[in-house]
Amino acid sequence: MFVIGERINGMFNDVAKAIKQGDKATIQGLARKQMEAGADALDVNVGPAAEEPLRAMEWLVNTIGEVTDAPLAIDTTKFEVMETGLKLCKGKAIINSTSGDKEKLDRFLPLAKxxxxxxIALTMNKSGIPQDAQSRAEIAAQIVTCAQEQGIDMNDLYIDGVILPVNVAQDHSREVLETIRQCKLLCDPPPKTILGLSNVSQKALNRPLVNRTYLAMAIACGLDAAILDPLDKDLMNSMITAELLMGKQIYCGNYLEAYRKK
Amino acid sequence: MEKATEKWASKVNELIIGATQKEGGTRNSLIKVGGATTLPFLHFEGVIPNPPVIAMEVWDMEPPDWPAVLKEPFGEVLGDPVEWAKKCINEYGANFLCLRLASTHPDTKNNSPEEAAATVKKVLEVVSVPLMIIGCNQAEKDTEVIPAVSEAARGDNCLVGIAVEANYKTITAACQSDGHSIIAESPIDINLAKQLNILISDMGFSPEKIIMHPATGALGYGLEYTYSIMERSRLAALQGDKMMSMPMVNFVGQEAWRAKEAKASEQEIPEWGPIASRGPLWEVTTAVSYLQAGADILVMCHPKAIDSVKKVIEELMKKE
Known part of the structure; x- marks a missing residue:
């Protein structure tokens, strides 16, 4: 599993405050802690409240770059903010994200190249988020076609089936799992699949339980990557165990520890 | 037609055995194993920086069960580890030796740890190639013997063993304090192999200094079980499993020469052909199979068998 740590996001109060005050220690602490907890990459989102998103992104990427060369997922819908982030990344960058709209793909895919x-490409377009797996897979197919035309390696394309909160769109949980399965049939080698996991549990009462249960189910459907909170140890343990049960790791008594030694 | 190649995420650990004066040891040469970024001998797919190596067995006593055809090349020196070691190097071109302290076994001479340590010291003084040192493969006795011989070889970065689940703590501690690499053995079981690697590294021992012994089955005696486990281990290493990325060793000679097919006389079973070539061939066939399974170190006995396998390695390491 490719884990993208979600914690450096201006939606969280501590991060918003740190951005506002130029408090490097908080951001760098979050970067370090997430990497130690098993993140393979870090999401970077300035949040909706940032007054100058461009400068905030610049500051965040540079601040994180001082403590780690980890890949960064530049999380913004704004093209200029995206390119600013990509330029400054020390490690591999991940564009987070484009939708399936042709005009967006035409701008973001060349940027990836x-x-x-x-x-990361979301299976949604101007008409919104599809109701079912079939329609999501159709958008995914369009994304894959565009990406192939632009010469993007399928290992660099992550399809996100767009999970909605279970308390407002219960049917979607199942449809997104089916989308993950269908993405694997689109081409060979297939694109990777990803989830912005925490969205499934927005406003639910026991968020960690919903998160880790859904993650295990998605892994069983072939999920390759997730944006999640690596500091949730139970969640990480569920993830490691699900991968073990899928035969992705060799079992041993201390398999949790073995995974963390990787 | 396009060649189908796999892109692997990781590689087998690279390990150096021996230490020259520069590294604080007394050896004149080093042995380097591992480092491959692909399956055995797939040169078109990845890099295989170090060829598999052969360690030639030297015992600290005359081997009680060796058949005449295996004793014959050594003659007089059997029972004298120093002369035996010299013969391996000078006559048979060995560049890596495996000193087996069989005399410490309670069922043979039950020699003391001190006697074993003295033997190790003498051999190290006389020969200058890197050394693998193993006890008598009795877990309890090895916990007494290995710390003593490990200390006697301190600084020479030997490959020491054999650590099993029952005695790994003592052997790991000895290797740790004297700067040796360790052989970790598990009973043809990939899950236990991984677990032992974790337990050893949990003691603060570097995973990069572990060599796995997945147990060895001779041709006709379970070779295919070990083979499949070695293949899976190698695949796990290439996929990035750090607790399975260790190079592997096989005790080919020990197992091949236990086989009836290697030992039975011509009078007993005439249709099996001349014993002079049958035994070495059994050892060669076993060894070559393990090369294909991913062995990094082969511990072997018969000089003729070793010669043949060296040639095979040379062929397999040719890139075209």
Whole structure:
């Protein structure tokens, strides 16, 4: 599993405050802690409240770059903010994200190519988020076609089936799992699949339980990557165990520890 | 047609055995194993920086069960580890030796740890190639013997063993304090192999200094079980499993020469052909199979068998 740590996001109060005050220690602490907890990459989102998103992104990427060369997922819908982030990344960059709209793909895919970045593409378009797996897979197929035309390696393309909160769109949980399965049939080698996991449990009462249960189910469907909170140890343990049960790791008594030694 | 190649994420650990004066040891040469970024001998797919190596067995006593055809090349020196070691190097071109302290076994001479340590010291003084040192493979006795011989070889970065689940703590501690690499053995079981690697590294021992012994089965005696486990281990290493990325060793000679097919006389079973070539061939066939399974170190006995396998390695390491 490719884990993208979600914690450096201006939606969280501590991060918003740190951005506002130029408090490097908080951001760098979050970067370090997430990497130690098993993140393979870090999401970077300035949040909706940032007054100058461009400068905030610049500051965040540089601040994180001082403590780690980890790949960064530049999380913004704004093209200029995206390119600013990509330019400054020390490690591999990940574009987070584009939708399936042709005009967006035409801008973001060349950007991925230019910066040798991976790219996350959501199975949604101007008409919104599809109701079922079939329609999501159709958008995924369009994304794959565009990406192939642009010469993007399928290992660098992450399809996100867009999970909605279970308390408002219960049917979607199942449909997204089916989307993950269908993405694997689109081409050979298939694109990777990813989830912004925490969204499934927005406003639910026991968020960690919903998160880790859904993650295990998604892994069983072939999920390759997730944006999640690596500091949730139970969640990480569920993830490691699900991968073990899928035969992705060799079992041994201390398999949790073995995974963390990787 | 396009060649189908796999892109692996990781590689087998690279390990150096021996230490020259520069590294604080007394050896004149080093042995380097591992480091491959692909399956055995797939040169078109990845890099295989170090060829598999052969360690030639030297015992600290005359081997009680060796058949005449295996004793014959050594003659007089059997029972004298120093002369035996010299013969391996000078006559048979060995560049890596495996000193087996069989005399410490309670069922043979039950020699003391001190006697074993003295033997190790003498051999190290006389020969200058890197050394693998193993006890008598009795877990309890090895916990007494290995710390003593490990200390006697301190600084020479030997490959010491054999650590099993029952005695790994003592052997790991000895290797740790005297700067040796360790052989970790598990009973043809990939899950236990991984567990032992974790337990050893949990003691603060570097995973990069572990060599796995997945147990060895001779041709006709379970070779295919070990083979499949070695293949899976190698695949796990290439996929990035750090607790399975260790190079592997096989005790080919020990197992091949236990086989009836290697030992039975011509009078007993005439249709099996001349014993002079049958035994070495059994050892060669076993060894070559393990090369294909991913062995990094082969511990072997018969000089003729070793010669043949060296040639095979040379062929397999040719890139075209």
């Amino acid at each position: 230019k910066y040798n970045a991976s790219i």
